[in-house]
Structure formats: C-alpha cells, structure tokens
Amino acid sequence: MNTVFYMSAIIAVASTAMVIMERKAVHALLYLIVSLLAVAVIFFVLGAPFMAALEVLIYAGAIMVLFVFVMMLLNLGGAAAGQERQWLHARAWSGPGILAAVLLAEVVYVLTCAGWPKPTGGVVEPRQVGAALFGPYVLGVELASLVLLAALLGAYHLGRRAAHEPGGP
Amino acid sequence: MATVPVEHALMLAGILFALGVLGVMVRRNVVFTLMCIEIMLNASGLAFVVAGWRWGQADGQVMFFFILTMAASEVSVGLALVLQLYRHFRTLDVDAADKMRG
Amino acid sequence: MLELLWLIPALPFAGFLVLALCGRRLSRVSVAAVGTASVGMSAVAAAVVTASLVAAPPAGNAWTQVLWQWVGAAGFGPRIALYLDPLAAVMSLVVSVVGFLILLYSVQFMAGDEGYSRFFCYMDLFVGSMLTLVMAGDLLLLYLGWEGVGLCSYLLIGFWYVDPANGRAARKAFIVTRIGDAAMAAGLLLLFTNLGSSDIQALMQRASQQWGGGSGLAVAAAALLLGGALGKSAQLPLQTWLPDAMAGPTPVSALIHAATMVTAGVYLLARTHVLFALAPPVQTAVAVIGAVTLLYAGFAALAQSDIKRVLAYSTISQIGYMFLALGVGAWSAAIFHLMTHAFFKSLLFLGAGVVILGLNREHNMFRMGGLRKELPGTFLAFVIAAASLSALPLVTAGFYSKDAILSSAWASQAGGRWLCAAGLVGALLTSLYSFRMVFLTFFGELRQRPRLRPGLCIIIPLAALSVLSIVGGFAQTPRALGNVRAFSSFLNGVLPSALPAHEATGTEAALGVLAGGASILGLVFAYYLFLHRPQCVEGWTATAAGAWLRRLWLAGWGFDWAYDRLFVRPFLCVARVNRADFIDSFSRAVVRANVAAHTALRRTQTGRVRWYAMAIVMGAVVGIWILVR
Numbered sequence: 001m002n003t004v005f006y007m008s009a010i011i012a013v014a015s016t017a018m019v020i021m022e023r024k025a026v027h028a029l030l031y032l033i034v035s036l037l038a039v040a041v042i043f044f045v046l047g048a049p050f051m052a053a054l055e056v057l058i059y060a061g062a063i064m065v066l067f068v069f070v071m072m073l074l075n076l077g078g079a080a081a082g083q084e085r086q087w088l089h090a091r092a093w094s095g096p097g098i099l100a101a102v103l104l105a106e107v108v109y110v111l112t113c114a115g116w117p118k119p120t121g122g123v124v125e126p127r128q129v130g131a132a133l134f135g136p137y138v139l140g141v142e143l144a145s146l147v148l149l150a151a152l153l154g155a156y157h158l159g160r161r162a163a164h165e166p167g168g169p
Numbered sequence: 170m171a172t173v174p175v176e177h178a179l180m181l182a183g184i185l186f187a188l189g190v191l192g193v194m195v196r197r198n199v200v201f202t203l204m205c206i207e208i209m210l211n212a213s214g215l216a217f218v219v220a221g222w223r224w225g226q227a228d229g230q231v232m233f234f235f236i237l238t239m240a241a242s243e244v245s246v247g248l249a250l251v252l253q254l255y256r257h258f259r260t261l262d263v264d265a266a267d268k269m270r271g
Numbered sequence: 272m273l274e275l276l277w278l279i280p281a282l283p284f285a286g287f288l289v290l291a292l293c294g295r296r297l298s299r300v301s302v303a304a305v306g307t308a309s310v311g312m313s314a315v316a317a318a319v320v321t322a323s324l325v326a327a328p329p330a331g332n333a334w335t336q337v338l339w340q341w342v343g344a345a346g347f348g349p350r351i352a353l354y355l356d357p358l359a360a361v362m363s364l365v366v367s368v369v370g371f372l373i374l375l376y377s378v379q380f381m382a383g384d385e386g387y388s389r390f391f392c393y394m395d396l397f398v399g400s401m402l403t404l405v406m407a408g409d410l411l412l413l414y415l416g417w418e419g420v421g422l423c424s425y426l427l428i429g430f431w432y433v434d435p436a437n438g439r440a441a442r443k444a445f446i447v448t449r450i451g452d453a454a455m456a457a458g459l460l461l462l463f464t465n466l467g468s469s470d471i472q473a474l475m476q477r478a479s480q481q482w483g484g485g486s487g488l489a490v491a492a493a494a495l496l497l498g499g500a501l502g503k504s505a506q507l508p509l510q511t512w513l514p515d516a517m518a519g520p521t522p523v524s525a526l527i528h529a530a531t532m533v534t535a536g537v538y539l540l541a542r543t544h545v546l547f548a549l550a551p552p553v554q555t556a557v558a559v560i561g562a563v564t565l566l567y568a569g570f571a572a573l574a575q576s577d578i579k580r581v582l583a584y585s586t587i588s589q590i591g592y593m594f595l596a597l598g599v600g601a602w603s604a605a606i607f608h609l610m611t612h613a614f615f616k617s618l619l620f621l622g623a624g625v626v627i628l629g630l631n632r633e634h635n636m637f638r639m640g641g642l643r644k645e646l647p648g649t650f651l652a653f654v655i656a657a658a659s660l661s662a663l664p665l666v667t668a669g670f671y672s673k674d675a676i677l678s679s680a681w682a683s684q685a686g687g688r689w690l691c692a693a694g695l696v697g698a699l700l701t702s703l704y705s706f707r708m709v710f711l712t713f714f715g716e717l718r719q720r721p722r723l724r725p726g727l728c729i730i731i732p733l734a735a736l737s738v739l740s741i742v743g744g745f746a747q748t749p750r751a752l753g754n755v756r757a758f759s760s761f762l763n764g765v766l767p768s769a770l771p772a773h774e775a776t777g778t779e780a781a782l783g784v785l786a787g788g789a790s791i792l793g794l795v796f797a798y799y800l801f802l803h804r805p806q807c808v809e810g811w812t813a814t815a816a817g818a819w820l821r822r823l824w825l826a827g828w829g830f831d832w833a834y835d836r837l838f839v840r841p842f843l844c845v846a847r848v849n850r851a852d853f854i855d856s857f858s859r860a861v862v863r864a865n866v867a868a869h870t871a872l873r874r875t876q877t878g879r880v881r882w883y884a885m886a887i888v889m890g891a892v893v894g895i896w897i898l899v900r
Binding site: 028058 | 171179196237
Binding site for chain 2: 885
C-alpha cells in the first residue's frame with residue numbers, strides 16, 4: 001500500500017508540473033485529469049473511498065469537462081500556442097519560482113519540526129461521512145446548496161450573449 | 170490501508186499547492202490560471218483528507234466535500250467570466266484587463 | 272444719575288447695531304435719523320449727568336458704574352466699569368456734542384454717496400468707542416476703546432475703498448498707530464503685573480504709594496504709555512499717518528482726526544498724570560516732543576497746497592501745544608486747549624468740506640479763490656475758526672487756551688523759557704498758515720463757481736461751532752482779564768495744577784500781550800505775503816534754497832522718505848528674499864514626502880492579476896515566517 005501511495009504521488013506531481021508548463025490548453029487539461037486521478041488513488045489508499053469516487057466523478061468528470069467545453073466554445077486555434085511560446089520564457093519563471101520555492105520550504109519546515117504521531121489507520125466508511133454530513137454538518141450542506149444555486153444563476157447570467165453581439169463566442 | 174507517515178502526505182499536498190501557486194503567478198492565459206486555481210484547491214482538499222485519515226474521523230472528508238462543492242461553483246462562474254473576457258478583449262491574456270492600474 | 276452713565280456709550284453702539292444689521296434696507300432719512308439721534312441722545316445724557324455732577328457732586332467727585340466682571344481669573348479681574356469724574360465729563364461732552372454736530376453736517380455732506388448707511392454705521396461705532404475710552408474706569412476697557420477708535424479710523428479713512436490709494440492711507444494709519452498701541456499694551460502689562468490691578472484709580476493710588484519719584488518702573492511704564500499716546504495723537508516720530516489720513520471724507524477728518532481720536536493720547540496722559548508725575552524724565556520728554564512737534568508741523572503747514580493737509584499739520588501742531596502743557600504739568604490747561612481745539616478745528620474742517628464739495632472735490636487751494644461772495648456763511652464760519660486757531664486776542668476761545676498753556680510753560684522749572692519761546696514762534700506760524708489758507712481760498716479772483724447751497728443740516732453745525740469757538744474760551748481767563756477760573760476749578764480735584772498758583776500778574780499779562788502780538792503779526796504777514804504781494808513768495812521759492820525748503824516742508828520734513836529707506840525697504844527686501852517662505856518649507860516638505868510616497872506606492876497598482884497574486888504569495892510567505900518564528 002505504501003508503494004502505491006508513493007507511486008501515485010510521483011505521478012500526481014509530475015503531471016501537475018506538466019500542466020503548468022504545457023503550451024497547448026487541451027493537453028494541459030488532460031494532464032490535469034491524470035493528476036486528479038492520481039490523487040483519487042491516493043484518497044483510496046488513505047481510507048477515503050467515498051472521496052476517491054467523488055474526486056473522479058465531480059472533479060475530473062464534471063469540472064474538467066466544463067473546462068473542455070469552454071475551450072471548445074472559444075475555438076482558439078494554433079495562434080494561442082504561438083502566443084504561449086512567446087509568453088513563457090525562462091526569465092518569467094525565475095521570480096515566481098523563487099517565491100514558490102520559499103513557500104514550499106516553509107511548509108516543509110513546519111511539517112518536519114513537530115513530531116507527528118502515527119495515524120490511526122483504517123477506512124472511514126461512506127456511512128460515517130453521510131452521518132456526519134446530515135448530523136453536525138447539515139447547516140453546511142444547506143449553505144453549499146445555496147452556493148450552488150448562486151453559481152448556477154451567476155453562470156447563466158454571465159455566460160449570456162449580449163443582445164447586440166453579432167454571433168460567435 | 171497505507172501506513173505512510175503523515176508528514177509525507179502533507180508534504181505532497183504542499184508540493185502540489187506550490188506548483189499551483191507557481192502556475193498562477195506565471196501563466197498569462199486566463200484558462201490556465203483557472204486550472205492552477207483548481208490545482209491549489211485540490212491540494213488543500215488532499216490536506217484535509219489526510220488530516221481526517223490521521224484522526225480516523227469523517228470530518229476531513231466532509232471538509233473535502235464542501236471544498237469540492239465550492240470548487241465546482243467557482244469554476245462555473247469563472248468560466249462564464251472567461252467567456253465575457255474573451256468577448257470584450259478578443260484575447261485570453263489576463264494582463265489585457267488592467268484598467269484598474271494607477 | 273448714576274443709572275444714566277451706561278447710556279452714554281451704549282446709545283451710539285445701539286445705533287451702530289441697528290445700522291449694521293438693517294442699514295441697507297432703511298431709507299436715507301431713517302439712516303440719518305438713527306445715526307444722528309443716537310449720538311444726540313448720548314449728548315443729552317452726558318449733559319444731564321454733567322449737570323448733576325456739578326450740582327450734587329458725589330463722594331470723591333466721581334461716579335463709578337460697574338456693569339459686569341469682564342475676566343475672572345485668579346489675580347486678574349478687569350471689570351467693565353464706567354467712571355465719570357469731571358475730566359471724563361468734559362471729554363464725553365466734547366465728544367458727543369461735537370460728534371452730533373458733525374453727524375448732522377454729514378446728513379447733507381454725504382447725501383450723494385452710495386455708502387450712506389455704512390458711513391453712519393461706522394461713525395456711530397466710532398463715537399461709541401471713543402465714549403468708552405473716555406469713560407473707562409478700567410485700563411483694559413480703555414484699551415478696548417482705544418483699539419475700537421483705531422479700527423474705525425481705518426474703516427473711515429478707507430471709506431471710498433474702490434480707490435486703492437485710500438486703502439493705502441488707511442493701512443498706513445493703522446500700522447503706524449499700531450506701533451504706538453504695541454508700546455501701550457506693554458505699558459499696560461507692566462502696570463498690571465507690578466501693581467496688581469487694572470482699575471485706573473487703584474493703579475494711580477498704588478503707583479504713588481509703591482513707586483518713588485523717578486523709579487525705573489515708573490519711568491518705563493510712563494514711557495511706554497507715552498509711546499501709545501504718540502501714535503494715536505500723531506506726534507513725532509509717529510506723525511506720518513495723519514496728513515495721508517485726509518484721504519477720508521471730510522466729516523471723518525473733522526471728527527476723528529481733529530476733535531476726538533487724536534486727542535485720545537492727550538486724555539490718556541491726563542488720566543494717568545500721577546504716573547507721569549512720578550517719572551520726571553518722561554514728563555520732560557513729553558514737553559520737548561510737544562515743542563518740537565508744534566514747530567515741525569507749523570513749518571510743514573506753510574508749504575502745503577492741499578487745504579486738508581494744511582489742517583492736518585495744523586492739528587499735529589496744536590496737539591503739540593497740548594503735549595507741551597502736559598509736559599510742564601499744566602494738565603487742565605491741556606484739556607482746556609483740547610476742548611477749544613475741538614471746536615475750532617472741526618469748524619475749519621467742516622468749512623473746508625463745504626468748499627471742497629462745492630468745487631466738486633477740489634482740494635488744491637491754488638485752484639480756489641474769491642469764494643467769500645459765493646459762500647458767505649461758510650466764509651464767516653471759516654474766518655472765526657481761523658481766528659480762533661491763530662489765537663487772535665480777546666475775542667476767540669483759542670486765545671485764552673493758548674495763553675493758559677504759554678503762561679504755564681513760562682512758569683515751569685525745566686527749560687520753561689525755551690518752551691515758551693517755542694510756543695510763541697509757533698503762534699506766529701499758526702497765524703501765518705491759517706490766514707494764508709483763508710486768503711488763498713476765499714480772497715483773490717474767482718476761479719471756479721461753487722455749486723452747493725448749504726442746507727439747514729450744514730448751517731446749524733457751522734453756526735453752533737462758530738459760537739462755541741468764540742464763547743468757549745470764557746471758561747478760563749487770565750487774572751488780568753476777569754480771572755475766570757471756572758474750568759480749572761471744575762477739574763481741580765482730578766487734575767491738580769502742579770504749578771504755583773500765584774505767579775506775578777505782570778508776567779501773565781506780558782505773556783498775553785506777546786501771544787496776542789504774535790498772532791496779529793502773523794495775520795499781517797499773511798495778508799502781505801499772500802494777498803497783497805504774492806510775488807515775494809514766488810521770488811523766494813524760485814531761488815535754489817527756497818525751492819529746497821519748500822520741497823522739504825511740503826514733504827513733511829522728509830519723514831516719509833526716511834521711514835521708507837529705514838524700515839519699509841529693508842522689510843520688503845527681507846520679504847522678497849524669503850519669498851519661498853523658509854518656515855513654510857517644513858510643512859511643504861511633509862506634503863512632498865507624502866506625494867513621493869504615494870507615487871512610489873502607486874507603482875504597485877499595476878492592474879495585473881498575476882502581480883497581485885504574487886503580492887498575496889509574498890504576504891503568505893512573510894506571514895508564515897512570522898508565525899513559525
């Protein structure tokens with residue numbers, strides 16, 4: 001089980017790195033899907049099967065598909081890739097690279113200083129998650145539904161084509 | 170189930186998060202920016218699930234559930250905005266929308 | 272009668288308030304009525320109070336009416352207190368009666384002016400302030416009145432403010448008197464801090480008890496008060512403002528710069544005479560300044576061509592006489608001359624005003640002439656006033672008052688002979704220039720026909736003042752001529768004479784003859800030089816020395832030129848050098864630093880999302896670092 005964890009971890013990190021460095025948008029999306037699947041495997045290994053399923057279904061299945069549809073709507077073509085080549089030169093990576101590295105270093109430092117006890121292990125059943133959702137966290141569930149409603153209305157309104165627009169996305 | 174040390178799992182979440190942050194700061198294409206935001210959200214969700222696994226409780230997963238919901242709504246609104254941005258500026262360069270400068 | 276005291280200053284103030292608040296909306300008749308009636312009623316009140324003071328004098332020969340406590344700090348408690356003793360009674364009568372007559376005159380004089388209500392408003396304020404000054408029982412209240420008359424002088428000199436020259440004259444008057452006022456304020460503070468009270472009578476009492484004759488503090492306080500008096504009364508060296516103050520309307524010159532405000536200095540010195548008696552050096556200085564000033568102004572008046580400037584220098588000269596009297600200790604003689612001077616000088620100004628207005632604002636005497644047939648009443652009044660000014664013997668009030676001063680000067684110990692000689696020369700000069708004025712204006716050929724018919728409002732004041740200019744002198748006559756001592760005995764308790772009461776009658780009579788002779792001689796010279804054979808004067812002024820003298824005297828002995836070089840130009844130079852205002856640069860530096868910081872910070876607002884994301888990450892990095900530390 002530990003090896004599965006480490007292998008999925010490597011796959012996740014590698015494909016995420018490819019996402020941020022890739023020039024073509026659709027390819028990046030595919031790499032991102034791979035990364036999400038790897039994380040889903042990690043969830044399963046860590047005893048959260050329900051979450052693993054949700055990761056695949058919703059994150060990789062719905063959200064990424066939404067991205068793909070938008071790319072399709074935009075219909076950019078090859079000019080976008082050329083533009084990306086222009087934008088992504090080595091100097092553009094230096095500053096943010098240093099900052100991100102410092103941030104990571106701090107996080108690693110925080111994690112390694114304190115001593116962590118051994119994890120309890122074991123699977124947390126979906127039944128437990130469901131009981132928690134409709135037990136102590138029921139208010140959160142209701143609020144989540146409100147957020148979704150708001151997002152629905154917002155996306156509908158913002159995505160509308162204006163009346164005077166001649167057509168095309 | 171795995172008996173990986175908790176620090177390692179959390180470090181994985183940290184690495185993924187750092188990569189997402191790097192992507193937000195570097196990429197000029199707005200769709201890529203949104204993707205990197207998704208990476209960051211995913212990484213923080215992973216951290217929560219790891220915490221839930223460490224304690225053996227459902228709370229971590231419940232948090233990830235909410236993060237997932239929020240990510241979904243945010244993406245839908247964000248992509249609608251991307252469409253509007255494209256219609257207005259005819260480009261996906263996020264630096265084109267800098268009227269708030271000065 | 273004590274209850275009426277507050278009405279005397281309050282009525283003109285009430286008139287001022289009414290006119291200030293709704294003067295624009297009232298008709299001309301109402302404005303004139305309010306303006307003159309308020310002062311008129313004040314005059315009536317003053318007369319009533321004085322009459323009862325004479326008939327039934329209260330304890331200490333003075334009434335004090337405390338209106339309220341002004342300041343109630345520990346150890347400093349000035350009160351709004353009115354004090355009426357014979358001196359204050361004389362002064363308030365002079366101010367209110369002469370003020371009323373001049374305001375009556377202004378009803379017709381200022382009739383064509385569009386600032387009509389403003390004029391009466393300011394004049395009422397002036398009369399109220401002047402009455403406060405003379406009736407003040409507290410030195411701080413006196414200072415309030417002092418400042419009030421200074422303000423009104425500024426407002427009224429610059430009355431026709433559209434012409435910037437008038438504003439300059441008003442500013443000059445204000446600034447020069449301010450120098451004196453600053454000295455006076457310092458003197459007030461000195462008196463108060465050392466003697467612990469600001470009530471005038473208490474101060475005088477404590478001064479005579481605590482300070483010996485000639486003590487440093489007494490000399491300092493007296494010198495500072497003298498500085499204030501010099502400014503207000505236009506004596507050397509602060510006299511440069513008065514000739515230029517003639518830019519104001521003629522009634523203003525008559526009231527403020529002849530009869531009342533310029534005599535405030537004389538009143539102050541008389542009121543605090545106890546202090547001056549304790550400081551002999553200062554008192555001698557007063558006499559010397561008076562003597563020098565009267566000669567200075569006499570020569571200057573001789574060369575003027577503007578009729579009002581002649582009268583201005585004449586005022587400076589006559590106040591010099593009053594200072595001379597104060598300096599030798601003849602306090603009541605000074606006040607007597609103050610009273611008669613108020614009558615004949617304001618009459619001279621009013622007459623000159625009729626001429627000026629009739630000739631359409633012509634001031635130059637050399638463009639006037641032959642007006643005695645055209646304006647007979649004015650001519651008569653003017654001649655009476657000029658005669659009184661010249662102290663023509665026996666029939667004029669000026670003769671008796673000037674004679675009183677001269678005989679006191681003769682009898683004084685410190686250099687009295689020289690002072691008296693100066694006074695006699697001055698009398699000759701006075702007669703010379705005043706009849707020069709009469710002959711140039713009213714005799715000779717008629718150059719311009721006046722188009723003014725003086726109405727009742729002008730005739731009544733002229734007539735009243737003419738009568739007073741003749742009759743007013745009979746209150747105090749020398750021993751040889753009836754020995755009337757009404758005036759000095761009225762003021763005796765307040766202003767004791769420091770001089771021996773019984774000097775030789777012969778000396779007094781001789782002085783009287785000399786003085787009368789000097790004035791008649793002046794009249795004769797004036798007739799010869801300016802009417803009979805004017806070519807003589809023209810011949811003298813054609814020579815180099817004569818022309819230079821004439822220019823010197825015309826410019827008031829060059830004082831304006833000297834002050835300009837000594838004070839004004841260096842000040843302007845420093846102001847020009849400090850144009851960028853060194854002190855201000857500190858506050859400007861704050862502004863500049865702010866703007867620089869703002870500009871620097873503005874560059875972080877690039878409007879780009881990635882930049883802001885980077886800022887957030889930097890913040891997170893720093894935040895975590897702080898937490899982890």
